[in-house]
Amino acid sequence: MSKIEIIDNFLSQSEFEELKTFLMSPRSQWRFVNFIAHKDGRDGDKDGYFVHSFRDCDPKTFKDRFPISPNYQVIDNLMVGIKKKVKFKQILRIRSSLYPRREKQIPDPFHVDYQFNHKVCIFYVNSNNGYTLFENGDKVESVANRLMIFDGTEKHCSVVQTDEPARYIININLLE
Secondary structure, three states: OOOEEEEOOOOOHHHHHHHHHHHOOOOOOOEEEOOOOOOOOOOOOOOOEEEEEEEEEOOOOOOEOOOOOOOHHHHHHHHHHHHHHOOOOEEEEEEEEEEEOOOOOOOOOOEOOOOOOOEEEEEEOOOOOOEEEEOOOOEEEOOOOEEEEEEOOOOEEEEOOOOOOEEEEEEEEEEO
């Protein structure tokens, strides 16, 4: 089993409700991405998902590739909590993802977010039957207000839900 840390009830109930309400409301702006893991099409991937990018830094220069989200303050409490759990030098990327429901649960392509050492934190915003699957078979269920922390060199993938209209997560990539 890979080293995965799971923390349930990561945020206080009021902090969690504030974050969840923002992400699941029309106030949150979403952009469609027409691939799941590899934009070069090597997977024959025909599904996509929606993202709200809070921050995205170039992994070589650490300069912001896009403007920081005007809604960044919504994740302040989440990031304060993560800073207490993970020692890191630089935020690489913070983005929320909205996966529309699918008819069947089929794992998306296995991938790593970056090809160098980093930490990944996934915060699950809503409970559903989707999950994060690791190449070694480990599986982490989507449970609302759960934080998962793992080594970013571990291949993983999303398995999208069939029971809820949408699966909401926040993916945080950190340079150690």
